[in-house]
Amino acid sequence: xxxxxxxxxxxxxxxxxxxxxxxxxxxxxxxxxxxxxxxxxxxxxxxxxxxxxxxxxxxxxxxxxxxxxxxxxxxxxxxxxxxxxxxxxxxxxxxxxxxxxxxxxxxxxxxxxxxxxxxxxxxxxxxxxxxxxxxxxxxxxxxxxxxxxxxxxxxxxxxxxxxxxxxxxxxxxxxxxxxxxxxxxxxxxxxxxxxxxxxxxxxxxxxxxxxxxxxxxxxxxxxxxxxxxxxxxxxxxxxxxxxxxxxxxxxxxxxxxxxxxxxxxxxxxxxxxxxxxxxx
Amino acid sequence: xxxxxxxxxxxxxxxxxxxxxxxxxxxxxxxxxxxxxxxxxxxxxxxxxxxxxxxxxxxxxxxxxxxxxxxxxxxxxxxxxxxxxxxxxxxxxxxxxxxxxxxxxxxxxxxxxxxxxxxxxxxxxxxxxxxxxxxxxxxxxxxxxxxxxxxxxxxxxxxxxxxxxxxxxxxxxxxxxxxxxxxxxxxxxxxxxxxxxxxxxxxxxxxxxxxxxxxxxxxxxxxxxxxxxxxxxxxxxxxxxxxxxxxxxxxxxxxxxxxxxxxxxxxxxxxxxxxxxxxx
Numbered sequence: 001x002x003x004x005x006x007x008x009x010x011x012x013x014x015x016x017x018x019x020x021x022x023x024x025x026x027x028x029x030x031x032x033x034x035x036x037x038x039x040x041x042x043x044x045x046x047x048x049x050x051x052x053x054x055x056x057x058x059x060x061x062x063x064x065x066x067x068x069x070x071x072x073x074x075x076x077x078x079x080x081x082x083x084x085x086x087x088x089x090x091x092x093x094x095x096x097x098x099x100x101x102x103x104x105x106x107x108x109x110x111x112x113x114x115x116x117x118x119x120x121x122x123x124x125x126x127x128x129x130x131x132x133x134x135x136x137x138x139x140x141x142x143x144x145x146x147x148x149x150x151x152x153x154x155x156x157x158x159x160x161x162x163x164x165x166x167x168x169x170x171x172x173x174x175x176x177x178x179x180x181x182x183x184x185x186x187x188x189x190x191x192x193x194x195x196x197x198x199x200x201x202x203x204x205x206x207x208x209x210x211x212x213x214x215x216x217x218x219x220x221x222x223x224x225x226x227x228x229x230x231x232x233x234x235x236x237x238x239x240x241x242x243x244x245x246x247x248x249x250x251x252x253x254x255x256x257x258x259x260x261x262x263x264x265x266x267x268x269x270x271x272x273x274x275x276x277x278x279x280x
Numbered sequence: 281x282x283x284x285x286x287x288x289x290x291x292x293x294x295x296x297x298x299x300x301x302x303x304x305x306x307x308x309x310x311x312x313x314x315x316x317x318x319x320x321x322x323x324x325x326x327x328x329x330x331x332x333x334x335x336x337x338x339x340x341x342x343x344x345x346x347x348x349x350x351x352x353x354x355x356x357x358x359x360x361x362x363x364x365x366x367x368x369x370x371x372x373x374x375x376x377x378x379x380x381x382x383x384x385x386x387x388x389x390x391x392x393x394x395x396x397x398x399x400x401x402x403x404x405x406x407x408x409x410x411x412x413x414x415x416x417x418x419x420x421x422x423x424x425x426x427x428x429x430x431x432x433x434x435x436x437x438x439x440x441x442x443x444x445x446x447x448x449x450x451x452x453x454x455x456x457x458x459x460x461x462x463x464x465x466x467x468x469x470x471x472x473x474x475x476x477x478x479x480x481x482x483x484x485x486x487x488x489x490x491x492x493x494x495x496x497x498x499x500x501x502x503x504x505x506x507x508x509x510x511x512x513x514x515x516x517x518x519x520x521x522x523x524x525x526x527x528x529x530x531x532x533x534x535x536x537x538x539x540x541x542x543x544x545x546x547x548x549x550x551x552x553x554x555x556x557x558x559x560x
Contacts (some may be wrong), residue, residue: 088368097372
């Protein structure tokens with residue numbers, strides 16, 4: 001029985017409708033903000049222990065598994081905060097972070113998964129995708145950056161790609177941070193009001209915001225087409241940052257507990273090495 | 281006047297002799313362990329502010345500068361602890377960590393700096409090299425992995441390479457963590473005594489340890505040949521982990537203060553954007 005089973009309530013399943021999810025809600029969690037902060041700190045210790053064991057396995061060549069956290073969201077929904085406050089608590093030696101921007105000319109000359117495949121985490125690592133291949137069926141669809149039939153092809157290509165990665169040992173944790181349109185407005189306005197936040201604002205953010213409904217429809221299609229048994233989507237209500245961080249931490253913990261990494265046994269003679277070391 | 285000037289005492293200069301450095305000492309710092317922990321926490325806030333500003337400049341295409349921390353040391357001297365407890369406090373989005381192992385066949389088919397150049401930090405980032413091109417004149421020299429004349433050539437090649445990187449805006453902070461031979465024995469013994477640390481031990485560690493004096497001589501040569509004005513070496517006594525972490529944090533702070541990153545001004549019309557956003 002998994003201690004982090006409450007995160008199951010975030011999982012996208014048959015009949016899921018994004019429009020039914022209240023971004024203010026905190027499904028599965030009954031505590032308040034102060035409880036959330038306490039549970040996040042406690043979870044970090046657990047996360048670090050599991051991560052160190054996973055990393056240890058890789059250092060002695062015994063790791064087969066890895067975790068991949070895929071983060072998708074509208075602007076200002078809190079991806080950066082997840083990276084900072086959830087992933088940031090983990091030893092950087094065991095984390096591989098990839099932030100995907102608009103593809104370069106070289107990247108565009110390849111299949112859309114080419115740049116993604118190169119950044120899949122090695123065994124023993126926790127990989128984090130800040131945006132991902134899903135941009136190619138989100139902004140790609142909303143902005144018609146590729147022909148409709150190519151967009152259609154990509155959903156199946158993504159499923160096949162993720163199935164391969166999962167078969168190779170990667171636990172794929174897909175998260176959409178879901179904020180409301182009003183919450184986004186407030187957050188973007190704060191960026192405009194504070195000179196130390198001006199760099200986080202881009203006029204293009206409002207252009208994308210104008211297409212909110214189209215983006216929500218594109219996300220709905222993503223969930224319908226790519227929430228698979230091996231790599232389900234999770235929609236995390238994110239108007240409350242503390243809740244979203246806690247939920248993502250729980251999802252990572254559940255993935256690591258599923259791997260259940262163990263301290264690797266020594267592949268050398270411990271007593272003999274003690275004698276060699278003592279004599280050195 | 282730089283607030284972190286005490287770290288100047290760690291800098292290698294004319295006439296420096298590694299043999300004169302006491303690994304137990306805490307040069308330039310007058311506090312004790314508890315003060316060190318307090319100062320490390322306070323320094324982290326400062327480090328985060330400077331790092332965020334540097335990163336902000338990069339996000340709006342205005343950053344030219346970066347920081348590169350080069351960590352070298354004998355086994356168990358605490359590189360991992362620096363990464364975990366000093367670098368680990370910084371937003372992972374702005375950190376680029378590269379751990380250099382023994383070169384692969386492909387890497388060996390290129391010049392020794394080929395794989396290094398690819399991992400230099402982008403503007404706006406703090407890069408960290410866990411081991412580096414200096415391995416090629418340390419284990420490379422001690423183990424005669426390359427002909428003597430090639431090793432000789434490398435010192436000048438390194439200086440030229442680092443001068444180029446510095447001219448392009450990278451502040452290079454070179455650190456050797458210096459532990460005593462006895463301290464290493466105690467730390468390796470602990471790894472043998474604790475099953476959860478067995479993975480950190482490798483019989484090869486004792487083989488390298490047997491060559492301690494040769495390694496110290498190779499480091500001495502490194503300091504004489506590659507401690508340049510633009511990229512000086514710092515020898516950080518590291519028997520006391522808390523001191524070493526504080527010292528490296530101070531060196532990073534000094535580098536960032538030298539860059540003196542500022543919040544970038546908006547390159548859009550803030551008031552006009554407020555109106556657009558309000559109407560959206």
